[in-house]
Structures are given as structure tokens and as C-alpha cells.
Amino acid sequence: MMHGGIQAIANAPQERAANSSVVLRRLLGYLKPFRRELLFVLVLVLISAASQALGPYLIGRAIDGAIGAGNGAALDQTMLLLLAVYVVGAIASRAQFVAIGAIGQRTLARLRVEIFSTVQRLSLRFFDRQPAGDLMSRLVNDTDVLNQLFSQGLIQVLGSVFGLAGILIAMLALDWRLALASFIVIPAMLLLTRLFARLSRRAFRRARESLGDVSSDIQEEIAGVKIAQAFNRTGVNQQRFAQRNAANRDANVNATAITSAFTPAIDVLSSVATAIVAGYGGYLALGGTISIGVVIAFLTYVQRFFQPIQSISAFYTTAQASLAAAERIFELLDTPPDLTDAPGAKPMPPIAGQVVFDHVSFSYGARPGSEGSTQTLTLNDVSLVAEPGETVAIVGPTGAGKTTLVNMLGRFYDVDAGAVLIDGIDIRSVTRASLRAQMGVVLQDSFLFAGTIAENIRYGRLDATDAEVEAAARAAYAHDFITRLPQGYATPLGERGGTLSQGQRQLLGIARAILANPRILILDEATSSVDTRSELLIQNALKSLLKGRTSFVIAHRLSTIRDADQVLVMQAGQIVERGTHDELLARGGAYAELYRRQFHESVPA
Amino acid sequence: MKSLQRVFIYLKPYWLIAFGALISLLLVTASSLVSPQVLRLILDQGISQGDRATLLWASLLLIGVALVRALFSFTQGYWSEKAAQSVAYELRNALFSKLENLSFSYHDQAQTGQLMTRITSDVEQVRTFISGGMLQVVSALALLVGSLAALFSTNWKLALITLLTVPAMAAVIARFMRIVRPMFSQVQKKLGALNTVLQENLAGIRVVQAFAREPYEAERYTKLNGELLDANLQTIRGLASSFPMIFFISNLGTLAVIWFGGHQVIDRTLSLGELVAFNTYLSLLIMPIMMLGMIIAQISRAGVSAERIFEVLDAQSEVHDRPGAQPLTAVRGRVAFEGVSFRYAGGERNVLDHVSFVAEPGQTVAIMGITGSGKSTIINLIPRFYDVTTGRVTIDGSDIRDVTLESLRDQIGIVLQDTTLFSGTIRDNIAYGRPDASDADVEAAARAAQAHEFITGFTEGYATIVGERGVGLSGGQKQRIAIARALLRNPRILILDDSTSAVDAETEFQIQQALQELMHGRTSFVIAQRISTVRDADLILLLDAGTIAAQGTHDELLRTSALYGEIIDSQFGGQHQDEAELVFA
Known part of the structure; x- marks a missing residue:
């Protein structure tokens, strides 16, 4: 009986690196620090392969020279030798296992760090092209594939290659005629393995695809079950699910037919x-x-043909997939940093808060997959001046460039033309870290990290004391709801703050920014509706946040706009109007039109 | 384990193939036990005694036995998998139907991920148990007993000596199960933590960069990465003392056989062929011991999975047709709440408390109040997503619990705040509630919902694929498709959760027009977010902590309810009560 490993081969990811040899060489480069350990591993591998080959040989010799000759003392001698061979083999294979595994895991750990620091230095421009979710799942998958290679593939294949070689050599040495005769089955086994791998790969792909249908059906139905019930659709949905479910069952049964035939086929060859x-x-x-x-030694040897052949076939597929994974990882590591500190960049001195956009233009460049013209400038010759402490409200339709404009301030992107000056200093001439250290950002959806509430607020300033954290929470009107939670500030937040309401998350985002005490504040007001009470809290919290800082607000709330020192109305990358709320209303232009639209029938009768 | 027994009920319709698999398995085991005997024949009679004829036919017999074994091992593998896949199919169907029909109160408490796991990986565990574990136990036991019998009948002294390896082997496997396997989950946990940091740094990159927290994050990551490395190295060491150890012990078994057996051959109490056959049986003995260790773990996992599956299948749906429920026909649309109280299962207080009101046919009812005041509960009671705790809800005078669910919900159109669209074409989504609707009807609904224009803007038009695998629609577009979906059913009663999501002013305007079209001539319930809706409503329900604090028209309430004035003030624009919340997006 053999293990039906064809499934593992068939299920391995099917990919090839575009440039295998280059990738391989680079991957091997990571092994350089382990040169001495690798030499050690090689010795161990040879020892354990030799012990594998020696076992049956010694048994054969015992049978001929001792048992057959009726020599008990010779038998004892040979058996002691065999015991020594087994012990040495066991020690060598254990040591080899640990050594290869350690090299692999250390290499992987190093790669992980490199990936992480690359991710950190990537600019937002990179993430615009590549959704974070996609990148994440790719990175996780790719490192996982490499982990497979390092933790299992390498160990198995080294043992298999040398083990098989040892067995073949021992057989040839014992008797070349019998050896050659029994080798006949090896190419047959190889061919059979490859044939079945190809057949079952196709079958398993179908099975996987049908499983994809089934699980997406389930996911969708669970998420949308209320709609399904409301629209009396449950019957139709059950029918469709039963169909897909049956397709999946049949695909799996078909795949099984192939794998079930494989093991017996190899068994037959082995018996031949x-x-x-x-x-x-x-x-x-x-x-x-x-x-x-x-003859008896040979009987043992031929039983050991298949295992290594299977490992080697499996490794071939794993190795291909690993190279493809490594290639993608290297590609990421090689992404040139598009935002760097200028040579000789100085730290930004303490900011007073004057912000000037001097004829700033910017475009995201050709973005694959984006609709519409790629040539249009996202910001087109934008100029503005905000004095220290002023609040600047930015309004306009989606896609007008509001977010891009505020992103220029923290140098998340670099301008294509013109300049952004803070206190008269071009922000490209200072270090980004020192610039951002004096700025604060509150986004629409406050991003919360896995950790406690206190940790999330403290994200604004790591050395803040508990008292300071609490003071910030109070100023953000978050203290009340936090202390109502059973664990208070120590409440752990699930992934992305799932346990809190939208409004509460916004308050935490505000508290974080208050704690950071930035000189310049960027605020993207949330559009989604929260209940009245939270809404009032948020408005009050924002007031305490905005006070005394130069603030840029992508505004959605009338109260914010009304209180702003200047309102910028943006359309298609340009500032089309500017002034206070009252001035703009009086002017009767784009702003007044936006305003009227909103209140089309609510104006007092 | 009781749950696992229950799984067998699902196996019943497939008993024939399951039985076939079992018979095949026994035949495979028997033929495995025969092979060493043939080998013994070859060595003792063929080679030792120079019997060429025996040598030839016994060698051919080896291949013959292998062919028989191959045939039955195929049928065993195929049939057992077929039975297992069929059971998995039945279980999934049962789970799916159950989930589709469980009432809202169940889904409120269940987590999507959890349910997903049950219907996918838990079913998968049970399937592997049926195709693998269950039969493997039989196979392992048969092989174990068979090889032991063969060993002892050949030479009991030698058999006893070789049996010494069994406890050693069992100890290594037990150690592996107890110590090494938990290490794997440790590694998974560390990896999960590490990936969370990576995930946060990808998804939250703006926050990280904005607060210049790169060094802090890097430190966090490096620390977790170090921990993961340590866990990995520990696991490798654990594995290293398991697998090479097992091979070593099995080698020691061989050594014992040859050594002591060799002496017996010298003493002429054992033949050379018996010695070789003995050695082969020994290798047959080792496999079931290794397998049993794995299977025990697998069975306990499958048991837990089966329990979780039946937990869902046994869940009671609170809302179901009463015996003798009649279909609700020709609705005029008078909806009345008569002293309705509602409390969630396990809840401590009433979410609705003695709520009474009447909506006449064609009226628009606006429902107002802060989050948690019971607005959504009211609209959820009308289509019987939940049943009232006390009191009753009537439509045209008949208690909605006396009519069939299907006929009730057929009369009701719903646009929820969460506009879930399903994978499929836009047409499929609009026709969701009426799959047999004609193309003309679908288009008419889309036009009325102000959606026709943007739909035809897509190259594929109504055939455009949306949902998870299709094009992304904006919030406003989704909302309009949801409105068209409700319109197409031409319901007598309409329920709207009219919350503004992030859409720009232009879209906002269009959605509102679509909604007005939708409400025209139907009894409508609207969770109100817009001043315009509230002002035009025939009846406003002002909810406060589950009770109706005030009801009436806009003008009436302005005069009579201080709370109403307050809410209008805070919700719709500070001191200017005539201005709605401005949403410039």
C-alpha cells in the first residue's frame, strides 16, 4: 500500500516564474549567510543516504555470509554493524531535518522583514494602483508558498534525491543485471506520475472552481439572507444552491476516480x-x-523506489510555484521608492501654520483600470493661502480633487508642478518624518488597530501618559462612552475596531489627533449618517480639535462650512470659487447652486 | 460522538456503495496479507529448493495478487469518496435551506464567518471522516489483527520480540500528538498576529504615514517576526524527534527480526522465506499503528464538526406558518399596530412597548427617533421578520400571524439601508423578487427608479455583471437598483430605510425622485432622514425608547411636541430648523 500523494501534486499552485534562473539565483543569494551550515547539511544528507542504502545490503550479507553459512558469530557482528548504521543514520537525519528547517525559517524571517519595510516606504501612489486587500492576500499566499518550500519541500527532496541515488548505486554494485532489470519500472512510474498529475490537475481545477461557486453562493446568501426572505426568494435560492452543490459533488467524485486509480497503478508497478x-x-x-x-536485499530496495519519485515530482511543482511566488515578492522589493527625502533634507522647524499652495498641479499618471481619460490633471494650477489657525473648508463633487489636495500637504504625493510651502519652506526640502510629526489626520473611517482603546488613542503620541490619553478622550467627548465599556480604556478592539459604532470610532480618531497636538490638521468629515446624539458629540469634538490649528477640512457638515474662515469650491481639479459661506451664497455661483440643490424643497415656505 | 452517529442517517441512502467500499477494503487487506506468503514460497520452494516452475508461477502470482488488490483498492477509494461526497452534498443542502429559512433573530446573533465555517470546513471534516477516517479504522484494525495473526502463527517467539517496538512507536506518536501538534497551532497563531500587523500597515498606511509611526510599526513587526521564527524552530525540533524517530524504531524492528530470526534460521527452527515474510508483515504492522494515532485525532475533530452542524440544523425558527394559515389576498393596505410590544430573545427590556397606530391605505408614515429607539424594529415586524411579543399587527384587519409568510411578504416591498446586491447581472438583481419578470417590466422599473440611464451607460447594459465578481457600483447606483428591485414587485406596502449614504448632491436628488415615485399610491413606512420626507408624511411617529412619544403630522407635532422640535433642531441644521443637513460629498 502506498500513499496517494497525487492529490498533493495536483493541488499545488500551477505557476511559473517568467525568469526562473534570475529568480532562482537571487533566492539562492539568501542562503549565502548559511554557507557553513549548508556544507554541514550536505555531509549529513550524504550520511543518511548512505545509511539508507547500507541497511538492505548488510541484511543481504548477513543472510549469505552468516545465516546461510550457519555462522552465529558472524551474524552477531553484522547485526551490530547494522545497529550502528541505523543509529548513525537516525542521528544524521534528525540533525539534517533541524538544520535545513532552521536555514529555511531564518531566510523566510529575513524576507518577511524586507517585505514589511518595503511596504512601509511605499507611497500612497503605489496603493492607488494596488488595492491593499489584493496585495495582502498575495503577500500572505506567496510567503506561504515559500514557507512550504523551506519547511517541507527542501527537506524531502534532498533526502529523496540522495536516498534514491544511494539505493540505485547499491543495487548496481550488488548486481548490475538484476539492477537494470528492476530499473525498468522507474521510467514507467515517472510517466505514470506525470500523466496522473496532469489528469487530476484538470479534474481538481474543476472541483476547485465548483467549490468556489458553492462558497460564494453561501457567503452571499448568508450576507443577504434578510433580502432573500423579504423578497420570497428562498425557494429559488435553494434550488440554485442544490444545483451548484451537486456540480461540486460530481466534480469531486470525478477527481476521486483519477486519484483512486493512481495508487493501485503504482502498486501494480511496484509488484511488477x-x-x-x-x-x-x-x-x-x-x-x-x-x-x-x-535477492532479498533487492526485494527491500525495490519497495523503496516510489516514495522518492513521488517526492521529487511533488517538489518539481512546488519549486515552480515557489519561484513564481519569489518573483512577485522580489518585484515588490524592487519597487523604486517614488517619494524620498531630498539629499540634505533638514528637519522641519516648529510650524507656525501658514500654508501656501503655489500653482500646484498633479496627476496620478496612467492608472490601469481607471475609467475615463488618464490625461486629466487631478489638481490643475491650484493656489491658496491659509494663515496660521485658519480653518479651510473644501467642498465639491466626488472626483473634484478634494482628497488629493489635502494629501499634498503631508507629502503623501509629490506635486508635478508648483510647490507647497509651509511657513515659507518648500515641503520637499525637509524630511517627511519631521513634517508629518507636526501634522494630524482624521479620516472618514477612523482606522483602528488591533489593540486596546488606550493604545489606539496613544497612537497619536507614543510617550503620552495615561492622564494625557484620558484628557484627549475627554476633549474628544469619547471619555463617557469609553468608561461605560466594562473594560474601559483597556477594552480590546477587534480587527479594525469592529465592536464600536461608526460614531464612536470617529470620536476615537479625533481623540488620537488631539493627543498628537498637530500644528496642521487634515480632516475628512464622514458622510455616513450617525444618530443625532453622536452627531452632536462629533461636532463638539471637532470644534475642540480645530481650535488654534491650521485646518483643512473636506467638509460635509453645514456647521463646519459655516464656521470656516474660507470655503474652497472645487470642480475638476480647480478651485472655482473661494470665500466665506455668506459671501459665496451671495455670489450666486457654483456654491449657491450646490447649496440650492441640497435644499431644493426645504427652503422655508 | 452522538453527533457522528447521526451522520450515518445521511449515509443511509448510499448504503450500497458504502457497503461495497467496506467489502473492497477487506479484500485489499486480505491481498496485502497474502503477498508475503507468496514471497516466502518463492524463497523457500523456488530458490532454496531449486523449483523453477514454482519460481515462475509464484512470481506471476505476485503480479496477479497486485492486480486484484489494485482493482479493489480502486473501488474502495472511489466508492467511499462517492458516499462521502454524497453525504457532504446532503448536509450542505440541509444547512443551506435551514439558514435561508431561519428568522432574523437567529441571523442577528449568528456571525457570517461562523456560519460559513460550518457549511464549508465543518462539512469537509465530516466528509473526510466518512471517506477516510471511518474506513481507515476498519482497515487499520483488520491489518493489525491480520499481521499479528500472521506473525504469531509463523513464529511466536520472534513475534513477541518484534512486538517490543510497538510501545516505543506508540510512545513517539503519543508524544507527537500531545506536544508537537499543539506547536502547529502556536505557529498559526503567531503567523496570524504577524499578518494582522502587515494587514494594518497596508490598509491603514495613511494613518501610519500621517502619524509618522513607521519605526514603531517596524519594531512591532520585528518582535512578532522573531516570535514566529522561534515558534517555527521549536516545531522543527519537535518534528525532528518524531519522524526520524519512527523510522529508527521500525528499523530496529527489522534488526530484531533479522538478528533473532537469523539465529533461528541457523538453528533450523525457521526457514529463510519465513524470515523474509516475517519482516514484510512487520512493515504491515507498523502502518496501522501510525494511522490509528492520526485517525483518533481526526475522529474527535469530525465529532466536534458534526456537533456544530447539527446545532444549526436543530435551531428553531421562531417565525413560521401557523397550521392552517391562509394566503393573504388582494391587500388594500391598511396596517395597524395594536398594543405591540417586542423584546429580542434573551433581551432584558422591551424594544417596543405598547405601540399602537394605524396607517390607512396609501398613506406615508415617517418614523423618527434616535438610534435604538425602535425604528427598525417597527418596520421589521410588518413582514414578520420577527414576531411580536405581545399585541398584534394587522393588515386589512387580519392578524399577520394568521396568513402565510410567503403571501404576506409578496405584498411588501423593502429598500433597506444596506443595499445588498447579488452576484449576477443587473437584470437578475432587479428581477430578484420576480425572476419571471419580462425585460420590459425590468426596464420600466429601472426607469422609474432613475436607474435606466446609468445602466445603459455600461457597455453590457442590463447584462452587466455586478456583485463580488462584477463591476463595482457606487452607493447611489446600488440604492437605485434596490429601489427598482422593490418597484418591480409592485407591492401594496412599502418599507424604506431612507438613510443617506455617501452620495453626491446630484445622485441624492435623483434617489429622492425615485423614492417619491416608489411611494406613490402605496402604504409606505419610511425611516426618515430628510426634512422633506417628514413634512410630506401623512403620519409621523416619534419614537423614544420604544414608545411612541408623539404622533401626528408635521404641523401638529410642531405645535404639540417639544421633543419633536428639539429633534428637528438638532438633526436638521442647528438653529435653522428649515434647513436639512447639508451633505456635500
């Missing part, structure tokens, strides 16, 4: 080899050409 050894070997033994001990 045994029969050859027994029949032809017996014939040779009867003729006196070889001894019966050789």
Missing part, C-alpha cells in the same frame, strides 16, 4: 518490480550467479 526481482533474481540465484541474500 518485486516479481522481476523474485523471478529473474531467483533464476540467477539458481544458476549460482548471485546469492539469495542479494
Whole structure:
């Protein structure tokens, strides 16, 4: 009986690196620090392969020289030798296992760090092209594939290659005729393995695809079950699910037919080899050409053909997928940093808060997959001045460039033309870290990290004391709801703050910004509706946040706009109007139109 | 384990193939036990005694036995998998139907991920148990007993000596199960933590960069990465003392056989062929021991999975048709709440408390109040997503619990705040509630919902694929498709959760027009977010902590309710009560 490993081969990811040799060389480069350990591993591998090959040989010799000759003392001698061979082999293979595994895991750990620091220095421009979710799942998958290679593939394949070589050499040394005769099954096994791998790969792909249908059906239905019930659709949905479910069952049964045939087929080949050894070997033994001990040794050897062949076939697929994964990882590591500190960049001195946009233009460049013209400038010759402490409200339709404008301030992107000046200093001439240290950002959806509430607020300033954290929470009107939670500030937040309401998350985002005490504040007001009470809290919290800082607000709330020192109305990358709320209303232009639209029938009768 | 027994009920319709698999398995085991005997024949009679004829036919017999074994091992693998896949199919169907029909109160408490796991990986565990574990136990036991019998009948002294390896082997496997396997979950946990940091740094990159927290994050990551490395190295060491150890012990078994057996051959109490056959049986003995260790763990996992599956299948749906429920026909649309109280299962207080009101046919009812005041509960009671705790809800005078669910919900159109669209074409989504609707009807609904224009703007038009695998629609577009979906059903009663999501002013305007079209001539319930809706409503329900604090028209309430004035003030624009919340997006 053999293990049906065809499934593992068939299920391995099917990919090839575009440039295998380059990738391989670079991947091997990571092994350089382990040169001495690798030499050690090589010695160990040779020892354990030798012990594998020596076992049956010694048994054969015991049978011929000791048992057959009736020599008990010789038997004891040979058996002690065999025991020594087994012990040395066991020690060597254990040490080899640990050594290869350690090298692999250390290499992987180093790669992980490199990936992480690359991710950190990537600019937002990179993430605009590549959704974070996609990148994440790719990175996780790719490192996982490499982990497979390092933790299992490498160990198995090294043992298999050398083990098989050892067995073949021992067989040839014992008797070349019988060896060659029994080798006949090896190419057959190889061919059969490849054939089945191809057949079952196709079958398993179908099974996987049908499983994809089933699980997306389930996911969708669970998420949308209320709609399904409301629209009386449950019957139709059950029918469709049963169909897809049946398709999945049939695809799996088909795939099973192939894998179920594989193991017996190999078993038959293995028995053919045994029969050859027994029949032809017996014939040779009867003729006196070889001894019966050789036949018995051969019987053991031929049982050990298949395992390494299977490992090697599996490794071939794993290795291909690993190279493809490594290639993608290297590609990421090689992404040139598009935002760097200028050589000789100085730290930004303490900011007073004057912000000037001097004829700033910017475009995201050709973005694959984006709709519409790629040529248009996202910001087109934008100029503005905000004095220290002023609040600047930015309004306009989606896609007008509001977010891009505020992103220029923290140098998340670099301008294509013009300049952004803070206190008269071009922000490209200072270090980004020192610039951002004096700025604060509150986004629409406050991003919360896995950790406690206190940790999330403290994200604004790591050395803040508990008292300061609490003071910030109070100023953000978050203290009340926090202390109502059973664990208070120590409440752990699930991934992305799932346990809190939208409004509460916004308050935490505000508290974080208050704690950071930035000189310049960027605020993207949330559009989604929260209940009245939270809304009032948020408005009050924002007031305490905005006070005394130069603030840029992508505004959605009338109260914010009304209180702003200047309102910028943006359309298609340009500032089309500017002034206070009252001035703009009086002007009767774009702003007044936006305003009227909003209140089309609510104006007092 | 009781749950696992229950799984067998699902296996019943497939008993024939399951039985076939079992018979095949026993035949495979038997043929495995025969092979060493043939080998013994070859060595003792063929080679040792120079019997060429025996040598030839016994060698061919080896291949013959292998062919028989191959045939039955195929049928065993195929049939057992077929039975297992069929059971998995039945279980999934049962789970799916159950989930589709469980009432809202169940889904409120269940987590999507959890349910997903049950219907996918838990079913998968049970399937592997049926195709693998269950039969493997039989196979392992048969092989174990068979090889032991063969060993002892050949030479009991030698058998006893070789049996010494069994406890050693069992100890290594037990150690592996107890110590090494938990290490894997440790590694998974560390990896999960590490990936969370990576995930946060990808998704929250703006926050990280904005607060210049790169060094802090890097430190966090490096620390977790170090911990992961340590866990990995520990696991490798654990594995290293398991697998090479097992091989070593099995080698020691061989050594014992040859050594002591060799002496017996010298003493002429054992033949050489018996010695070789003995050695082969020994290798047959080792496999079931290794397998049993793995299977025990697998069975306990499958048991837990089966329990979780039946937990869902046994869940009671609170809302179901009463025996003898009649279909609700020809609705005029008078909806009345008569002293309705509602409390969630396990809840401590009433979410609705003695709520009474009447909506006449064609009226628009606006429902106002802060989050948690019971607005959504009211609209959820009308289509019987939940059943009232006390009191009753009537439509045209008949208690909605006396009519069939299907006929009730057929009369009701719903646009929820969460506009879930399903994978499929836009047409499929609009026709969701009426799959047999004609193309003309679908288009008419889309036009009325102000959606026709943007739909035809897509190259594929109504055939455009949306949902998870399709094009992304904006919030406003989704909302309009949801409105068209409700319109197409031409319901007598309409329920709207009219919350503004992030849409720009232009879209906002269009959605509102679509909604007005939708409400025309139907009894409508609207969770109101817009001043315009509230002002035009025939009846406003002002909810406060589950009770109706005030009801009436806009003008009436302005005069009579201080709370109403307050809410209008805070919700719709500070001191200017005539201005709605401005949403410039």
C-alpha cells in the first residue's frame, strides 16, 4: 500500500516564474549567510543516504555470509554493524531535518522583514494602483508558498534525491543485471506520475472552481439572507444552491476516480518490480550467479523506489510555484521608492501654520483600470493661502480633487508642478518624518488597530501618559462612552475596531489627533449618517480639535462650512470659487447652486 | 460522538456503495496479507529448493495478487469518496435551506464567518471522516489483527520480540500528538498576529504615514517576526524527534527480526522465506499503528464538526406558518399596530412597548427617533421578520400571524439601508423578487427608479455583471437598483430605510425622485432622514425608547411636541430648523 500523494501534486499552485534562473539565483543569494551550515547539511544528507542504502545490503550479507553459512558469530557482528548504521543514520537525519528547517525559517524571517519595510516606504501612489486587500492576500499566499518550500519541500527532496541515488548505486554494485532489470519500472512510474498529475490537475481545477461557486453562493446568501426572505426568494435560492452543490459533488467524485486509480497503478508497478526481482533474481540465484541474500536485499530496495519519485515530482511543482511566488515578492522589493527625502533634507522647524499652495498641479499618471481619460490633471494650477489657525473648508463633487489636495500637504504625493510651502519652506526640502510629526489626520473611517482603546488613542503620541490619553478622550467627548465599556480604556478592539459604532470610532480618531497636538490638521468629515446624539458629540469634538490649528477640512457638515474662515469650491481639479459661506451664497455661483440643490424643497415656505 | 452517529442517517441512502467500499477494503487487506506468503514460497520452494516452475508461477502470482488488490483498492477509494461526497452534498443542502429559512433573530446573533465555517470546513471534516477516517479504522484494525495473526502463527517467539517496538512507536506518536501538534497551532497563531500587523500597515498606511509611526510599526513587526521564527524552530525540533524517530524504531524492528530470526534460521527452527515474510508483515504492522494515532485525532475533530452542524440544523425558527394559515389576498393596505410590544430573545427590556397606530391605505408614515429607539424594529415586524411579543399587527384587519409568510411578504416591498446586491447581472438583481419578470417590466422599473440611464451607460447594459465578481457600483447606483428591485414587485406596502449614504448632491436628488415615485399610491413606512420626507408624511411617529412619544403630522407635532422640535433642531441644521443637513460629498 502506498500513499496517494497525487492529490498533493495536483493541488499545488500551477505557476511559473517568467525568469526562473534570475529568480532562482537571487533566492539562492539568501542562503549565502548559511554557507557553513549548508556544507554541514550536505555531509549529513550524504550520511543518511548512505545509511539508507547500507541497511538492505548488510541484511543481504548477513543472510549469505552468516545465516546461510550457519555462522552465529558472524551474524552477531553484522547485526551490530547494522545497529550502528541505523543509529548513525537516525542521528544524521534528525540533525539534517533541524538544520535545513532552521536555514529555511531564518531566510523566510529575513524576507518577511524586507517585505514589511518595503511596504512601509511605499507611497500612497503605489496603493492607488494596488488595492491593499489584493496585495495582502498575495503577500500572505506567496510567503506561504515559500514557507512550504523551506519547511517541507527542501527537506524531502534532498533526502529523496540522495536516498534514491544511494539505493540505485547499491543495487548496481550488488548486481548490475538484476539492477537494470528492476530499473525498468522507474521510467514507467515517472510517466505514470506525470500523466496522473496532469489528469487530476484538470479534474481538481474543476472541483476547485465548483467549490468556489458553492462558497460564494453561501457567503452571499448568508450576507443577504434578510433580502432573500423579504423578497420570497428562498425557494429559488435553494434550488440554485442544490444545483451548484451537486456540480461540486460530481466534480469531486470525478477527481476521486483519477486519484483512486493512481495508487493501485503504482502498486501494480511496484509488484511488477518485486516479481522481476523474485523471478529473474531467483533464476540467477539458481544458476549460482548471485546469492539469495542479494535477492532479498533487492526485494527491500525495490519497495523503496516510489516514495522518492513521488517526492521529487511533488517538489518539481512546488519549486515552480515557489519561484513564481519569489518573483512577485522580489518585484515588490524592487519597487523604486517614488517619494524620498531630498539629499540634505533638514528637519522641519516648529510650524507656525501658514500654508501656501503655489500653482500646484498633479496627476496620478496612467492608472490601469481607471475609467475615463488618464490625461486629466487631478489638481490643475491650484493656489491658496491659509494663515496660521485658519480653518479651510473644501467642498465639491466626488472626483473634484478634494482628497488629493489635502494629501499634498503631508507629502503623501509629490506635486508635478508648483510647490507647497509651509511657513515659507518648500515641503520637499525637509524630511517627511519631521513634517508629518507636526501634522494630524482624521479620516472618514477612523482606522483602528488591533489593540486596546488606550493604545489606539496613544497612537497619536507614543510617550503620552495615561492622564494625557484620558484628557484627549475627554476633549474628544469619547471619555463617557469609553468608561461605560466594562473594560474601559483597556477594552480590546477587534480587527479594525469592529465592536464600536461608526460614531464612536470617529470620536476615537479625533481623540488620537488631539493627543498628537498637530500644528496642521487634515480632516475628512464622514458622510455616513450617525444618530443625532453622536452627531452632536462629533461636532463638539471637532470644534475642540480645530481650535488654534491650521485646518483643512473636506467638509460635509453645514456647521463646519459655516464656521470656516474660507470655503474652497472645487470642480475638476480647480478651485472655482473661494470665500466665506455668506459671501459665496451671495455670489450666486457654483456654491449657491450646490447649496440650492441640497435644499431644493426645504427652503422655508 | 452522538453527533457522528447521526451522520450515518445521511449515509443511509448510499448504503450500497458504502457497503461495497467496506467489502473492497477487506479484500485489499486480505491481498496485502497474502503477498508475503507468496514471497516466502518463492524463497523457500523456488530458490532454496531449486523449483523453477514454482519460481515462475509464484512470481506471476505476485503480479496477479497486485492486480486484484489494485482493482479493489480502486473501488474502495472511489466508492467511499462517492458516499462521502454524497453525504457532504446532503448536509450542505440541509444547512443551506435551514439558514435561508431561519428568522432574523437567529441571523442577528449568528456571525457570517461562523456560519460559513460550518457549511464549508465543518462539512469537509465530516466528509473526510466518512471517506477516510471511518474506513481507515476498519482497515487499520483488520491489518493489525491480520499481521499479528500472521506473525504469531509463523513464529511466536520472534513475534513477541518484534512486538517490543510497538510501545516505543506508540510512545513517539503519543508524544507527537500531545506536544508537537499543539506547536502547529502556536505557529498559526503567531503567523496570524504577524499578518494582522502587515494587514494594518497596508490598509491603514495613511494613518501610519500621517502619524509618522513607521519605526514603531517596524519594531512591532520585528518582535512578532522573531516570535514566529522561534515558534517555527521549536516545531522543527519537535518534528525532528518524531519522524526520524519512527523510522529508527521500525528499523530496529527489522534488526530484531533479522538478528533473532537469523539465529533461528541457523538453528533450523525457521526457514529463510519465513524470515523474509516475517519482516514484510512487520512493515504491515507498523502502518496501522501510525494511522490509528492520526485517525483518533481526526475522529474527535469530525465529532466536534458534526456537533456544530447539527446545532444549526436543530435551531428553531421562531417565525413560521401557523397550521392552517391562509394566503393573504388582494391587500388594500391598511396596517395597524395594536398594543405591540417586542423584546429580542434573551433581551432584558422591551424594544417596543405598547405601540399602537394605524396607517390607512396609501398613506406615508415617517418614523423618527434616535438610534435604538425602535425604528427598525417597527418596520421589521410588518413582514414578520420577527414576531411580536405581545399585541398584534394587522393588515386589512387580519392578524399577520394568521396568513402565510410567503403571501404576506409578496405584498411588501423593502429598500433597506444596506443595499445588498447579488452576484449576477443587473437584470437578475432587479428581477430578484420576480425572476419571471419580462425585460420590459425590468426596464420600466429601472426607469422609474432613475436607474435606466446609468445602466445603459455600461457597455453590457442590463447584462452587466455586478456583485463580488462584477463591476463595482457606487452607493447611489446600488440604492437605485434596490429601489427598482422593490418597484418591480409592485407591492401594496412599502418599507424604506431612507438613510443617506455617501452620495453626491446630484445622485441624492435623483434617489429622492425615485423614492417619491416608489411611494406613490402605496402604504409606505419610511425611516426618515430628510426634512422633506417628514413634512410630506401623512403620519409621523416619534419614537423614544420604544414608545411612541408623539404622533401626528408635521404641523401638529410642531405645535404639540417639544421633543419633536428639539429633534428637528438638532438633526436638521442647528438653529435653522428649515434647513436639512447639508451633505456635500
